[in-house]
Amino acid sequence: xxxxxxxxxxxxxxxxxxxxxxxxxxxxxxxxxxxxxxxxxxxxxxxxxxxxxxxxxxxxxxxxxxxxxxxxxxxxxxxxxxxxxxxxxxxxxxxxxxxxxxxxxxxxxxxxxxxxxxxxxxxxxxxxxxxxxxxxxxxxxxxxxxxxxxxxxxxxxxxxxxxxxxxxxxxxxxxxxxxxxxxxxxxxxxxxxxxxxxxxxxxxxxxxxxxxxxxxxxxxxxxxxxxxxxxxxxxxxxxxxxxxxxxxxxxxxxxxxxxxxxxxxxxxxxxxxxxxxxxxxxxxxxxxxxxxxxxxxxxxxxxxxxxxxxxxxxxxxxxxxxxxxxxxxxxxxxxxxxxxxxxxxxxxxxxxxxxxxxxxxxxxxxxxxxxxxxxxxxxxxxxxxxxxxxxxxxxxxxxxxxxxxxxxxxxxxxxxxxxxxxxxxxxxxxxxxxxxxxxxxxxxxxxxxxxxxxxxxxxxxxxxxxxxxxxxxxxxxxxxxxxxxxxxxxxxxxxxxxxxxxxxxxxxxxxxxxxxxxxxxxxxxxxxxxxxxxxxxxxxxxxxxxxxxxxxxxxxxxxxxxxxxxxxxxxxxxxxxxxxxxxxxxxxxxxxxxxxxxxxxxxxxxxxxxxxxxxxxxxxxxxxxxxxxxxxxxxxxxxxxxxxxxxxxxxxxxxxxxxxxxxxxxxxxxxxxxxxxxxxxxxxxxxxxxxxxxxxxxxxxxxxxxxxxxxxxxxxxxxxxxxxxxxxxxxxxxxxxxxxxxxxxxxxxxxxxxxxxxxxxxxxxxxxxxxxxxxxxxxxxxxxxxxxxxxxxxxxxxxxxxxxxxxxxxxxxxxxxxxxxxxxxxxxxxxxxxxxxxxxxxxxxxxxxxxxxxxxxxxxxxxxxxxxxxxxxxxxxxxxxxxxxxxxxxxxxxxxxxxxxxxxxx
Amino acid sequence: xxxxxxxxxxxxxxxxxxxxxxxxxxxxxxxxxxxxxxxxxxxxxxxxxxxxxxxxxxxxxxxxxxxxxxxxxxxxxxxxxx
Numbered sequence: 001x002x003x004x005x006x007x008x009x010x011x012x013x014x015x016x017x018x019x020x021x022x023x024x025x026x027x028x029x030x031x032x033x034x035x036x037x038x039x040x041x042x043x044x045x046x047x048x049x050x051x052x053x054x055x056x057x058x059x060x061x062x063x064x065x066x067x068x069x070x071x072x073x074x075x076x077x078x079x080x081x082x083x084x085x086x087x088x089x090x091x092x093x094x095x096x097x098x099x100x101x102x103x104x105x106x107x108x109x110x111x112x113x114x115x116x117x118x119x120x121x122x123x124x125x126x127x128x129x130x131x132x133x134x135x136x137x138x139x140x141x142x143x144x145x146x147x148x149x150x151x152x153x154x155x156x157x158x159x160x161x162x163x164x165x166x167x168x169x170x171x172x173x174x175x176x177x178x179x180x181x182x183x184x185x186x187x188x189x190x191x192x193x194x195x196x197x198x199x200x201x202x203x204x205x206x207x208x209x210x211x212x213x214x215x216x217x218x219x220x221x222x223x224x225x226x227x228x229x230x231x232x233x234x235x236x237x238x239x240x241x242x243x244x245x246x247x248x249x250x251x252x253x254x255x256x257x258x259x260x261x262x263x264x265x266x267x268x269x270x271x272x273x274x275x276x277x278x279x280x281x282x283x284x285x286x287x288x289x290x291x292x293x294x295x296x297x298x299x300x301x302x303x304x305x306x307x308x309x310x311x312x313x314x315x316x317x318x319x320x321x322x323x324x325x326x327x328x329x330x331x332x333x334x335x336x337x338x339x340x341x342x343x344x345x346x347x348x349x350x351x352x353x354x355x356x357x358x359x360x361x362x363x364x365x366x367x368x369x370x371x372x373x374x375x376x377x378x379x380x381x382x383x384x385x386x387x388x389x390x391x392x393x394x395x396x397x398x399x400x401x402x403x404x405x406x407x408x409x410x411x412x413x414x415x416x417x418x419x420x421x422x423x424x425x426x427x428x429x430x431x432x433x434x435x436x437x438x439x440x441x442x443x444x445x446x447x448x449x450x451x452x453x454x455x456x457x458x459x460x461x462x463x464x465x466x467x468x469x470x471x472x473x474x475x476x477x478x479x480x481x482x483x484x485x486x487x488x489x490x491x492x493x494x495x496x497x498x499x500x501x502x503x504x505x506x507x508x509x510x511x512x513x514x515x516x517x518x519x520x521x522x523x524x525x526x527x528x529x530x531x532x533x534x535x536x537x538x539x540x541x542x543x544x545x546x547x548x549x550x551x552x553x554x555x556x557x558x559x560x561x562x563x564x565x566x567x568x569x570x571x572x573x574x575x576x577x578x579x580x581x582x583x584x585x586x587x588x589x590x591x592x593x594x595x596x597x598x599x600x601x602x603x604x605x606x607x608x609x610x611x612x613x614x615x616x617x618x619x620x621x622x623x624x625x626x627x628x629x630x631x632x633x634x635x636x637x638x639x640x641x642x643x644x645x646x647x648x649x650x651x652x653x654x655x656x657x658x659x660x661x662x663x664x665x666x667x668x669x670x671x672x673x674x675x676x677x678x679x680x681x682x683x684x685x686x687x688x689x690x691x692x693x694x695x696x697x698x699x700x701x702x703x704x705x706x707x708x709x710x711x712x713x714x715x716x717x718x719x720x721x722x723x724x725x726x727x728x729x730x731x732x733x734x735x736x737x738x739x740x741x742x743x744x745x746x747x748x749x750x751x752x753x754x755x756x757x758x759x760x761x762x763x764x765x766x767x768x769x770x771x772x773x774x775x776x777x778x779x780x781x782x783x784x785x786x787x788x789x790x791x792x793x794x795x796x797x798x799x800x801x802x803x804x805x806x807x808x809x810x811x812x813x814x815x816x817x818x819x820x821x822x823x824x825x826x827x828x829x830x831x832x833x834x835x836x837x838x839x840x841x842x843x844x845x846x847x848x849x850x851x852x853x854x855x856x857x858x859x860x861x862x863x864x865x866x867x868x869x870x871x872x873x874x875x876x877x878x879x880x881x882x883x884x885x886x887x888x889x890x891x892x893x894x895x896x897x898x899x900x901x902x903x904x905x906x
Numbered sequence: 907x908x909x910x911x912x913x914x915x916x917x918x919x920x921x922x923x924x925x926x927x928x929x930x931x932x933x934x935x936x937x938x939x940x941x942x943x944x945x946x947x948x949x950x951x952x953x954x955x956x957x958x959x960x961x962x963x964x965x966x967x968x969x970x971x972x973x974x975x976x977x978x979x980x981x982x983x984x985x986x987x988x
Contacts, residue, residue, distance in 0.1 A: 022933075025955045029925065032952055055925040068930045069937065 008200065015075075022065055026058050040355065048622075054066030059408035076418075080425035087426065091398075095430070097797060098394050102434025102484075104790060105387030106476050107441030113472040114446055116373045125263045127202025128307075133314060135159060135169070135304040137325070137902060139353035142342040143298025146173075147364065150300040153292060158260035158328050159304060161353075165317035166306035170196040173279060173302050174268060174584050175286050177249045178568035178759060179235075185759045187565065188231070190249070191266045192282055196228075198260075200307050202315055207232075208243035208258025216278040217256075219292055223254045223281060227686065229262040249275065251570030252284045267305065287567045287728070290333065297332045298687060300663070305360055318357045337687040343619075375860060379536060383787050386529040388480065390794045392487035393522045395427075397801050399488065420489065427488040428481075435477050435640035442473075478777035516809070519802045520838055526795040527842025528849060530788070531579035531879055535850040537781075537788030538871035539861055544781040546863035547774055552604055553704030555641045556770060558594075560747070562763040563602065565729040569757050578729035579755070584633060586754060592743045596634040597640055597733040598633030600721055601706075604770060608707050612685040613717070615693045616700055618671055627667055628706050628714050629684075631721035631804050637662070639702060639735045647678045647699035650720040662699035667715035672697075682717075695719070708773065710862060733766070740765045780860065792882055795842075800886040803835055807890045814894050815901070824895035831894055835887030842883075843876055850875075908948070909957070932957055940966050 030051045037047035055061060066072060088095045123129035128902075136149045151159075152170075160169040173192040178185055195216030204210065206229055215222045225247065227236070236242050254277070266273030277285055279302070282292045308317055329351055332338055342350065406419055566579045580598060587596045601609055610626040612619075634650045637643075645665070654660050661682075668677035677700050683693040698719040703713035721730070736743060744763060751760045764772075771778075807814070814827055854866035864871070909932075910923045935941045940963030948954040959967065 022929075026925075026929070028953050028955060031953060032948060032950070035950060035952060061926050061929050064926055064930045065933045068934045 011105065018069075019066075022062055026055075026061060030055065030058065031733045036074050054767070068826045070188050076421070080422050081429065083422060084426040084429045088430065093393060094398055096459070099434045099437060100389060101387045101390045101794065102385060102431060102480055103437035105115070105384045105391075105480055106435055106438025106473070107379075107445060108787070109384050110438065110442035110469065110473050111445035111449065112377050113375075114381040114442065115449055116377050117469050117472070120366050120370050120373055122269065122361065123359075124201070124267055124269070129360060131308045132201065133306055133308060133317070134358040134360055134362055135306055135321070136356050136358060137300075137353050138356045140346070140349060141298070141300060142338055142350060143296065143300070144347060145300040147300075147303075147360070149358070151302060151304055152297050152300050153302055154295050155300075155328055155332075155894070156302050156304045159321075159324065162324055163306070163321060165309055165312050165320050166499045167309045168196050168200040169304060169306040170194045171201050171279065171302040171304045171618055172197060172267060173282065173286075174266075174271065174273065176565070176568070177275075177285055178251075178565065178757075179275075180248045180251070180757050183756065185569075185757050187568070187759050187761050188274045189271060190275040190277055191268075191284065192277050192279040192285055194279050197276070199440070202306075203264050204261050204263050205258040207240065210258055211276060211278055216280045219280045220283055221280065222256045222278055222561075223252060223284070224278065225249065225254045226257060226276040228265050228272065228274050228276070230265065230272065231260055232259045235274070249277070250285060250287065250568045252281075254281075267303075267360065268363045268365075269361060270363065271834040281387065287570075296337050296687070297335060298337050306357075314357050318355065321355040321357075325353070326351070329353055331893050338688045340685070340690070347651045359411070369776070371860060372780050375857060376780060379784055379787050382529050382533055384476065384479065384790060386526055386533075386791050386794060388483040389525045389529070390798055391480065391483050391528075392643075393798045395484060395487040396519050396522075397805060400805070423489055424485070427484045431477070431481050431484050438476075439473065447758060464864065487641075492877065501718055507825075516802070516806060519805070523795070523798045523802050523843065524838055524842040525885060526791075526798050527839055527879065528846035530791040530795040531843055531846030531875055533784065533788040533791040533848050533855070534875035534879060535846075535854070535871055536857070537784040538875050539857065539864065539866065539868060540777070540781040540784045542864055542868065542871060543860070543862045544774065547709055550709045552709060552770070553642075553702070556766045558642070558736045558738070558740055559766040560744070560763070561602075561766055562747075562751075562770065563729060563730060563731050563761045564751075564757045564758050565761075566755070567728045573725070573727050577722060579758075580633075580727065580730060583732075583754060584635070586750075587732070588635075588673060590743075590747070590750060591897055592737050592746075593640040594735040594737050595635050596633075597636035597638070597735075598721060599636055599731045599733060600631040600724075600729070601629075601642075602731045603733075603766075604705065604708055604773060606708055606773075608714075613671065613682045614685055614691070615671060615680070615682040628716050630706075630716070630718050631724050632718050633721055636718070638731070639733050640704075641735070642701050642704060643697070643833045645700045645702060647697070649699055650718075652722075654720050654723065656723050659695040660698045660720060661695045662701060662718045663697055664701050664703050664716040666703050666713060666715065667717055668697075670715045709770065745787045777860075777862075792879060795879070796816055796882050796886040799835070799838065799883050802888065803831065803887045804890040804893075806834065807831060807894045811897065814897060818897070827895040828888075828891045831886060831891035832884075835884065835891070843879065847872070847876065908954075935963065938962070938966075 030048070033054065034044070034047035037050055038044060042050065052058065052670050066075070101660065124132060126132060128786070133150070134149055137151055137155070156171050163169070171194045175190050175192055176187050177190050178187050180186075193211060193216075195211060195213035198210035199212070208226075210226050211224065215224055227242070232238060232242065242256050243258060244255065246255050248254070260276065266276070268276035280292065306317075333347055333350060333568060338350070392905075408421060444566075448536050493639050566576045567573075567601070571579060584596055584598060587593060601607055608628040610628055632650070634652050634654075637649045644662075649662065650660065663677060671682060672680045680697045681693040682695055682697075683691045684695070685691065701718075703716075704875070705711055705713055706716055707714075711846070721727075734740070736749075748760055748763065751758070763770075816831075817830075818827065850872065851867060859868045910925070910928050913923050914922050932941065932943075936943055936957070940960060941957045942960055943955050943957050945953060946956045
C-alpha cells in the first residue's frame with residue numbers, strides 16, 4: 001500500500017525524472033538490439049532502423065508504459081482539464097453564454113427555493129416539529145377576536161383539560177412591550193407563554209433555565225423572563241451574568257431566569273419574539289387588556305397548540321376533538337355575551353363551528369407569502385426549463401462545429417473513449433464554473449430579496465439564512481448537468497462513429513442533418529417559454545402599476561407618520577391622555593410642520609377596528625358588514641386633507657358627556673338612507689351590557705380607504721380619542737411643508753426631549769409605508785420582468801444561432817439560386833420564411849400555454865383580467881420583433897453573398 | 907533485451923514478447939514491488955538496465971506458478987477425459 005502511494009507520488013510529482021529514466025532505458029535497449037543486428041552483418045543505419053521498427057516505435061512503448069503507471073488517470077485528467085480550459089477560452093462567446101445560462105438556471109432556482117423553503121415550508125425549530133399543531137375554531141366568530149387562529153382563554157382551558165389526543169397543550173399570545181433601562185428604550189415583540197410551552201416544544205435553555213409550569217401557576221405572581229438567544233446577543237452583548245438580573249418591561253422589574261437555545265425565536269416564524277414571559281403576567285405586559293381575568297368566552301386572544309400523542313394522526317385527532325368542541329359551543333351559545341352580539345339566526349351557523357388542526361408552523365405571514373413565493377418558484381422553474389433548452393442548443397451547435405476536430409483527432413489515433421472522456425471533462429468544467437457562479441448569484445439574490453421582503457428591523461433578526469438549500473442546489477445542478485451530458489456527449493458519440501473521411505472531406509455532409517431539427521425544436525420551446533414569462537411579467541407589472549396609481553383617497557405627499565405607546569411605560573390613562581394633549585400642542589409648534597393628526601388606528605396597514613352598530617331601525621350585523629371605526633384627534637381630517645362635506649370636525653372642546661361621531665358617505669348611505677345624516681344617532685353593540693343609540697353624528701366626510709389600497713372604502717365612523725376611557729397606542733400623522741424626510745431626525749430628537757422613555761416606532765413617510773405594503777407585488781413584478789427579459793434574450797440568441805447555422809449549411813444552395821437569377825430579396829424571403837414559421841410555432845404554443853395557466857395567477861392580479869388582451873398582444877409583438885431581428889441578421893448576410901463566393905464555399 | 911531473448915529461447919520461439927508488452931509489464935511489476943532495477947554493463951559491454959526479483963516478487967512467482975500448475979493440470983485432465 002505504502003509502496004503504491006510512493007509510486008503514485010513519484011508519478012505525479014517526479015514525472016519528468018521517470019520519463020527521462022524510461023527514455024534512457026529504451027535507448028539502451030534499441031542500441032543493444034541494433035548492436036546485435038550489426039553483428040549479424042547489417043549496416044549501422046539499417047540495424048538502427050530495424051531495431052526501432054521491431055520494437056514498434058519508442059514513443060508508443062513509452063506511452064504504453066505510462067499507461068500502466070498508477071497515477072495515469074490523474075495525468076489524463078490534468079491533460080484534459082488543460083485542453084478543456086484552452087478550448088473554452090478559445091471560444092469566449094460560447095463559454096460566456098453557456099456559463100451565464102447555467103448560472104441563471106442554478107442561481108434563480110436555488111435562490112427562490114431557499115426563500116420559499118425558509119419562509120413558507122420550514123418547520124418550527126423544536127423537537128419533532130411535525131407533531132406540533134395549532135388548534136383553532138373554524139367559522140364565524142362572535143365577540144372580540146385577535147385573529148383567525150385565536151381562541152378564548154376559557155376555551156383553551158377546556159380543550160387542555162378534556163382532550164384525549166394531545167400529549168400536552170400550551171398557548172401563547174404575541175405582544176409588544178417597551179424595554180427600558182439606562183438611557184435607552186425600545187419596543188420589542190415578546191411572547192406570553194403558558195408554563196407548558198417550553199417543555200412541550202422541547203426547547204431548552206442555553207443559559208439558566210426556561211419557564212416552567214410553576215412559573216405560570218398564579219396570575220401576577222412570577223415576574224420572570226427568558227431571553228431569546230439572538231436578543232441576548234444583540235441587546236445584552238452575550239453577557240453571561242444576565243441570569244438573575246432584572247430588566248424593565250413596561251416599567252415592571254422582571255428577573256431574567258435564562259436564555260433560550262440558539263435558533264429558537266418563538267413559534268411565529270417571521271416575527272421573532274425577543275423575550276418570553278409567563279402568560280400569567282399578561283396584565284403587566286398588556287395594560288388595559290386583561291384576557292386572563294376577563295373570562296368572557298367570546299374574547300379570543302390565545303393561540304393554542306398541542307403535541308399529538310404518539311400514534312395519533314392529525315386527522316384522527318381532529319375527528320376526536322369535534323364532540324368536545326361541540327359541547328363547548330353548546331354551552332357558549334347559552335351565554336349572554338353571545339346572545340348580545342349575535343342575532344338568533346346566527347345560532348345555527350355558530351353551532352356548526354368545528355375544531356381544526358393546522359401545522360404548528362402556520363401563521364399569517366406565511367399565509368400571505370405562500371402564493372407569491374410559489375408563483376415565483378414556478379416562474380424560476382420555467383426559467384430552468386428554458387436554460388436547459390438553451391444549453392442543449394448551444395452544446396449541439398458546438399458539437400456540430402467540432403465534428404471536424406474530432407475527425408482529425410480520430411484520424412491521428414485518438415481512441416473514441418479518450419475523445420468522450422475529453423468532452424466529459426469539458427462539460428464538467430463548464431458546469432462546475434456555471435454552478436459556482438450560480439451559487440454566488442443565489443447567495444446574493446437571497447440577501448437582496450430578504451432585504452426587500454422583510455422590514456429592516458426584522459431582517460436583522462429574522463433567521464432566514466441566505467445560504468442556499470443543499471437539496472435544491474443538488475437537484476438543479478443535477479438537471480443542468482444531465483442536460484449538458486446528454487446534449488454535449490450524444491452528438492460527440494455519434495460524431496466519433498462518423499466516417500472520418502466523410503467529415504474531413506465535406507462539411508456539408510448529412511452527418512448532422514438530424515441535429516438541426518432538434519435545435520429548431522429547442523428554439524421553438526424557448527420562444528414558447530419566453531412568451532409565457534413575458535406575459536407573466538406584463539400581468540404583474542401592470543398589476544403593480546394599477547396598485548401604485550390607486551391612492552388612498554387623500555394626498556399622501558408631505559405626510560409623515562410614527563407610532564408611540566406611553567401606556568407601555570406604566571403611564572396611567574390620565575397620564576397618557578395628558579401626554580397626548582401636550583404632544584399635540586408641542587408638535588404643532590414644530591418648524592416645518594403644517595398640521596398634526598392623531599389616530600388610534602394605523603391607516604392602510606391592514607388593521608381595522610370593527611364593531612356592530614345599532615340605531616332606531618337597525619341592529620347588529622355579521623363581521624363582514626360591520627363598519628370600521630377609529631378614534632382620532634381634532635386635527636386628523638385637516639392633516640390628511642379630508643374635506644368636511646357637512647357639519648364640522650371635532651374640536652378640543654368635544655369632551656363630553658355628549659358623544660359625537662363623524663361618519664363617511666357610505667356609513668350614511670347604509671344606516672341613514674334618504675335622511676340627512678347630521679343629528680342622527682347610533683350606538684356600538686357591546687357584549688357586556690345592553691346599549692342605546694347615544695352617539696350623535698356631527699360631521700360627514702367623503703369615502704376614503706382605511707385598511708389597504710385594494711379595498712372599496714367601507715362604512716366608517718370616527719370618534720374623538722379623548723372621549724375614550726382608555727389611552728393606549730397612537731399613530732401620529734404630520735403634514736409637513738417641505739420634504740418630510742428632512743425633518744425625520746429633528747423629530748426623533750424632539751420626541752426624545754419630550755419623553756426619553758417613550759420610543760418612537762416606525763417613523764416613515766406615508767408614501768414609504770404604502771411602498772412597503774406593496775413589496776410583495778413589487779418583488780413579483782420586478783423578478784418576473786427580469787426573468788422575462790432574460791428569457792427573451794436567451795431565445796433570441798438561440799434563434800440567431802440556429803438560423804446562422806442553417807444559412808451556413810445552405811451556402812452552396814444559395815449560391816446556385818443566385819447564379820440562376822435569384823435576387824437578394826428572394827434569399828431573405830427564403831431564410832425568413834423558416835424563421836417566421838419557427839417563431840410562429842413557438843408563439844402559438846406559448847400563447848396556448850399562457851392562456852391555460854393565466855387563471856392560476858388571478859388572485860395575484862389587480863385591476864386587470866388574467867387574459868388581458870393588451871398584455872398578451874404586447875408580449876407577442878415584443879417577442880416577434882426581437883426574434884425576427886435575430887433571424888434577419890443571418891438572412892441579410894446570406895443575401896449579400898456573391899454567387900461565386902458561395903459556390904466556392906466548400 | 908536479454909529477457910525477451912531468454913523467453914523466446916526457453917519456449918522454443920513459441921512466445922515472442924515484443925518491447926511494447928515487455929516494458930509495461932516490467933514497469934508494472936516494479937511498481938508492485940516484485941522487481942528491482944539497476945543500471946549495469948551487458949555482456950557486450952553496453953549500458954543496460956537489469957531487473958532482479960525481490961523477496962515479494964519471489965513469493966508472488968511461487969504462488970502464481972502454483973496457481974498455473976493447478977490450472978494447467980486441471981485443463982490437461984479435462985482435455986484428456988473428453
